[in-house]
Amino acid sequence: xxxxxxxxxxxxxxxxxxxxxxxxxxxxxxxxxxxxxxxxxxxxxxxxxxxxxxxxxxxxxxxxxxxxxxxxxxxxxxxxxxxxxxxxxxxxxxxxxxxxxxxxxxxxxxxxxxxxxxxxxxxxxxxxxxxxxxxxxxxxxxx
Numbered sequence: 001x002x003x004x005x006x007x008x009x010x011x012x013x014x015x016x017x018x019x020x021x022x023x024x025x026x027x028x029x030x031x032x033x034x035x036x037x038x039x040x041x042x043x044x045x046x047x048x049x050x051x052x053x054x055x056x057x058x059x060x061x062x063x064x065x066x067x068x069x070x071x072x073x074x075x076x077x078x079x080x081x082x083x084x085x086x087x088x089x090x091x092x093x094x095x096x097x098x099x100x101x102x103x104x105x106x107x108x109x110x111x112x113x114x115x116x117x118x119x120x121x122x123x124x125x126x127x128x129x130x131x132x133x134x135x136x137x138x139x140x141x142x143x
Contacts, residue, residue, distance in 0.1 A: 002107030007117065010101050011086075014094060018085040019105055022112055026081060032093060033076040035113060037123060040089070040097050042112035045078070089114070 006019040018026060031048040035041035043051065055072070058065035077090050089099065102117035115123070 001109055002112050003109075004107045006105045008103055008105055010089070010094070010099055010103055013088065014091065015086045015088050016103065016105070016114065018081055018087060018112075020085070022105075022107070023081065023085045026112075029078060029080050030087065031076050031078045032087070032089060032114075033072055034093065034096050035111075038097055038116075038119060040093055040099075040114040042114060043110070047110050048076075048078075 002022055002025070004019070004021065008017050008019065010016055025044050026042070029045040031043045031045065033041050033043075052073075055065070055069055058069070060066065075093060075096070077093060079087050081087050093099075097114065098116045098119060099114070100116065104115045104117050104120040106113045106115070106120075
């Protein structure tokens, strides 16, 4: 499980040093792809494969599933972190998420998210009040 908020920087070659507490789980390989709200999702390979299996179950006749699959898989980039825990974020993904130098990397349970620092602050300030006001029944059963 990925937890916490980290503030690494992107180097001049478009590389990110993964937070130390995430490295063991991602060391065997990872996939970076477009996420919602203009962030990037990072999955360890087993979790990406699990999600891919679930997405493949959607019928090809479902227009929303086709559209989501196209963007999700076409933008996906697989990589194995180097010995220093660095991964390269391809230019098309940096552009999509508006990544420059200052980043925020968050643990989001089964995935890691990479945000432009300013975009994260905007998202957080816009979302915290809604988070505080979530009512019973709006989240999955038992929460």
